[in-house]
């Protein structure tokens with residue numbers, strides 16, 4: 509749907525490095541950036557998630573050369589050396605990196621009193637430290653090409669969200685990285701922004717984390733009266749990655765239909 513809203517080829521000539529780019533929200537963002545002309549490196553732990561996504565993009569490209577090429581790279585965002593290697597592999601293949609999308613995330617439901625130290629640490633390692641690892645490893649490329657970073661966080665930490673202490677803490681940290689890096693790296697022409705998605709249907713997060721009986725109550729509490737769609741996040745990502753957002757730096761764009769603002773009614 510995004511490709512019907514934006515002019516063709518708005519990201520032609522760009523190269524995006526996208527963690528979590530095989531599935532879910534960030535899988536949609538990766539496809540949208542490719543459809544807008546960017547070459548995309550899809551990065552996550554599991555090649556079996558990445559290869560079908562990369563193949564779908566490359567098959568579409570076979571009939572439409574305006575679509576960017578996709579490359580699947582297995583790397584764990586928790587491992588700085590693996591990310592450095594993935595960055596190098598992307599540069600070898602596509603010549604540069606000027607867009608980084610941090611979408612890799614871990615999540616499960618757990619009450620705080622049952623959460624182990626390792627469980628808390630694992631999510632912080634993936635979401636927060638993983639985001640730092642990728643930003644840090646990509647810095648030289650981003651600086652050289654006056655690139656940009658897009659961090660995917662959440663709205664969980666705007667309120668107190670039960671069963672999500674670990675994720676809320678990690679995503680709050682991600683928003684802090686967005687703002688701090690925007691200030692520190694703006695001088696290099698690097699823009700750093702974020703998207704905070706609300707409840708998005710047809711995602712692993714919604715299927716696994718929102719129990720069926722809660723779903724309808726949640727939907728009714730969204731002022732726009734519907735769940736978000738992956739295409740809603742794709743459109744926000746395309747906007748932030750495009751020249752239309754060239755003076756936007758340090759923003760976290762909430763894409764939730766107004767859900768978190770009315771969260772008090774829900775509990």
Ligand code: HXC
Nearest residue numbers: 613614615616617618624625626627630662712713714717
């Ligand atoms: C309690 C759990 C747990 C669970 C893992 N842990 N799953 N604790 N309940 N369901 C604990 C383990 O017990 C262990 O601690 C520690 O976390 C590490 O677990 P491992 O399985 O060894 O780690 P790993 O293989 O690295 O996998 C961890 C994980 C995975 C990535 C977090 O469990 C997971 O949830 N994968 C799903 C990824 C996903 O769906 N991503 C999309 C997120 S959507 P101990 O103490 O036992 O050693 C999203 C959107 C947010 O983020 C908005 C939602 C509405």
